[in-house]
Amino acid sequence: MRRLVLSAAFAATAGIAAATPEDRDAQPINPPVPSYPIEAAMMNMPGACFVRFDVDVEGLPVNITATCTDAIFCSESKRAISRVFFAPKIVDGEPVMRTDVVYPLEYQLQVWDPELQRNVPKATRADAEQLPCEPVAVS
Numbered sequence: 001m002r003r004l005v006l007s008a009a010f011a012a013t014a015g016i017a018a019a020t021p022e023d024r025d026a027q028p029i030n031p032p033v034p035s036y037p038i039e040a041a042m043m044n045m046p047g048a049c050f051v052r053f054d055v056d057v058e059g060l061p062v063n064i065t066a067t068c069t070d071a072i073f074c075s076e077s078k079r080a081i082s083r084v085f086f087a088p089k090i091v092d093g094e095p096v097m098r099t100d101v102v103y104p105l106e107y108q109l110q111v112w113d114p115e116l117q118r119n120v121p122k123a124t125r126a127d128a129e130q131l132p133c134e135p136v137a138v139s
């Protein structure tokens with residue numbers, strides 16, 4: 001039996017240095033919820049993407065680009081990030097644009113291990129090359 005599992009982690013490319021107590025970096029309010037692309041699942045294909053974007057003063061992701069191990073994951077990764085809401089970055093008590101945020105997404109198939117009695121990740125190449133995605137309209 002196979003299960004589809006997605007994992008995501010928030011990573012920022014710049015360091016966080018709070019100058020005053022009211023300063024804070026942009027924080028996701030709801031995590032991205034990507035769907036495993038059907039074609040990739042049918043081919044038992046795992047994948048990974050680094051989705052890069054900015055967070056505007058209203059907490060919306062803009063300027064979304066993705067670099068993925070396979071183009072099959074690009075559209076879904078960008079769509080998932082486009083639906084995330086953020087608490088905007090605050091500097092001196094005012095919301096400001098947060099640039100160059102990177103959110104890694106991993107698409108991992110899992111298989112049932114009868115010995116362990118649990119799902120375990122299917123073996124993948126950790127060193128798989130990541131390629132830039134073609135521009136795709138996100139709705």
